[in-house]
Every structure is written in C-alpha cells, then in structure tokens.
Amino acid sequence: MSLFDAANGMRLPARRRVPLRGYRRVLVEGAEIGTVVIERATVADLPQVNETHRRCSAASRRARYHRPRESLMPTEWSTLCGSGTGGTWLARPAANAGRVLGMVSVLPCSNPSSWDFSILIDDAWQGRRLGTVMARHAVASTRAAGVESVEALVERDNVRSLKLLRRLGAAIRTCDASTVEAHIRLRRDPVVPGSP
C-alpha cells in the first residue's frame, strides 16, 4: 500500500528506497507505517505536536523558528491553529493519530493579503517528499481561500526548503546576510479594494 495525501486524494507512487539526492523523491510505502493523512490541526493536538518538536534536531527547529525553540506554548499553538482564517495542517499515520510526522502553517500576520508560511517535518521523515506534499496542500487551501500570496522567511543555506518553495513558484529575495524571503503569488490579479 502506498502513502497518499488523503485530503487531496492524491496517491504517490510507492518505492522501497528513497534516494537522498535523487531527482524524484516519493514517500516510502506502507510497510513502515501505512497511510499518511493530512488534516487540520486543533488546539487539542499540542502534546503530540510538542513530542514532534522534541524528536526534531535543534537545527530543524531553528530552521523553522529562526531561533532556538524546544516546544510551543498553548497560546502560540492556539494562534497557529487559526480562527477561521488560515491555520495549521498535520500529517499523521492513519493507524496512529497520536504521532505527528509534520506540520505546515499558513496564517495572516501583519499583511491580510499575504499570509505567512512555515513548515516543520520530523527529522526522520525529511527528504521523503512529505514536506512537498504538505506545502502543496496548505498553499492550495490558501489559494482557495482567495488569498493573494504567501511568504516564508528561510535561512539562505536551507537547501531543502528553498527547493520546495521554488517548486511552488516562489520568487526569492534577500533579506539580510543569513535570511531570504520566498514570495509565492497565488492570484494573477491582485485584489483591488472595493472591486467586486
């Protein structure tokens, strides 16, 4: 049985081995954990989410938050879950809802027409296409909500993240010596205030 993004109904080809630097990467087949489901996070998921943070390396957490982080506070997680607009999606084995393999958030922060994108995949699951599938899912959901664009702050040496964002059509611009901003346009025509 191959893994698939259940929310999109997209089945990925099954492979026994995942080459680290091969051109194509696919999720490993079900012998390991079976089907993976991507679904919206709720505030009740915080303990499992913090377990995932603890399993991740300090480098992964730093890449996600741009500062040392070990776990999330309830208020932060509640914000990441969203309240009607934007939110966080989690990937979990269908057979083990208590284990979170990855999380992706897209939320309006300072700019209501360009939402902030961030993602963290469990170290053991990095490089298996899970990040790509989750990012596509979150970006498609954000586009469907009528949002103009999404933005992500990324360390300039974060190769995986930059590849992933470029695949989604991101334009990359330098912020400072260590950080770049990825900008993904979701709508062809920007919304003009007052237009139908």
Ligand SMILES: CC(C)(COP(=O)(O)OP(=O)(O)OC[C@H]1O[C@@H](n2cnc3c(N)ncnc32)[C@H](O)[C@@H]1OP(=O)(O)O)[C@@H](O)C(=O)NCCC(=O)NCCS
């Ligand atoms: C960045 C991250 C989300 C990517 O998710 P992932 O599931 O590991 O990545 P994927 O397997 O989907 O691969 C994404 C791209 O990186 C490439 N890649 C994967 N592993 C790689 C490696 N070891 N070396 C170079 N490229 C690699 C893939 O080939 C793919 O590029 P392609 O589409 O051009 O082939 C994940 O590694 C992560 O959570 N990192 C820590 C947190 C972070 O950096 N967040 C981003 C900032 S918010």
